[in-house]
Amino acid sequence: MTEEKHTKLFTGQDGITWKYSSNPETDRPILVLFHGWSGDENSMWVFSKKFNTPPWHIFSPRGILETESGGFGWTDLRENHFSNFIHVAETIHNSLQALLKQFNIIQSPIHAMGFSQGGALLLVLSILYPATYTKAACLSGYMPQGSKTFIAPGLLSQNNYYIAHSTNDQIVPFSHSLQIQEKLKAGDASVQFCQADVGHKVDAACFRDLGEFFLASN
Numbered sequence: 001m002t003e004e005k006h007t008k009l010f011t012g013q014d015g016i017t018w019k020y021s022s023n024p025e026t027d028r029p030i031l032v033l034f035h036g037w038s039g040d041e042n043s044m045w046v047f048s049k050k051f052n053t054p055p056w057h058i059f060s061p062r063g064i065l066e067t068e069s070g071g072f073g074w075t076d077l078r079e080n081h082f083s084n085f086i087h088v089a090e091t092i093h094n095s096l097q098a099l100l101k102q103f104n105i106i107q108s109p110i111h112a113m114g115f116s117q118g119g120a121l122l123l124v125l126s127i128l129y130p131a132t133y134t135k136a137a138c139l140s141g142y143m144p145q146g147s148k149t150f151i152a153p154g155l156l157s158q159n160n161y162y163i164a165h166s167t168n169d170q171i172v173p174f175s176h177s178l179q180i181q182e183k184l185k186a187g188d189a190s191v192q193f194c195q196a197d198v199g200h201k202v203d204a205a206c207f208r209d210l211g212e213f214f215l216a217s218n
Contacts, residue, residue, distance in 0.1 A: 036116030
């Protein structure tokens with residue numbers, strides 16, 4: 001079957017729309033992709049190609065907020081505090097859990113990656129549910145303000161993170177990647193970092209290392 005035949009759209013009773021790749025083997029690893037501001041459920045799908053052999057269960061939700069420029073986001077760009085992300089993080093988490101149950105997919109620890117604002121959402125998810133989102137990649141993203149209150153020492157001791165950021169990112173400054181590492185390490189997380197010089201995107205070397213990060217010891 002082609003990738004297109006494997007790929008479907010599903011909107012749950014909660015109104016959240018998901019793109020997902022179906023797989024009859026319920027015990028495959030799970031990967032969730034979170035797009036950035038003005039993206040949609042298709043924006044991150046290019047990353048899924050690294051996980052086709054053998055195929056993973058891959059899910060990509062559509063943001064809950066429509067943006068003026070088209071596409072979707074997760075919270076208003078002016079609301080950059082950790083507390084602003086909690087409700088949407090809980091909503092997405094519950095929606096995903098319901099989806100996995102409905103499709104009879106074994107709910108093993110979940111791998112996830114997010115770009116820009118999607119990376120911020122993913123960081124919040126992994127802090128609220130550290131036993132669920134055990135491997136997380138934040139790409140050109142940032143840690144919402146006020147996270148210190150939620151990260152206790154040892155909270156993230158079983159979690160692995162991959163951070164990729166460009167030194168000349170004009171949208172999310174490089175300094176945010178350093179703040180992310182500082183905050184995560186305060187919770188005793190393991191952090192792998194990839195630095196590039198390509199603007200607000202992921203360069204080829206970081207893209208390659210990203211795949212290796214997730215594929216190592218699923």
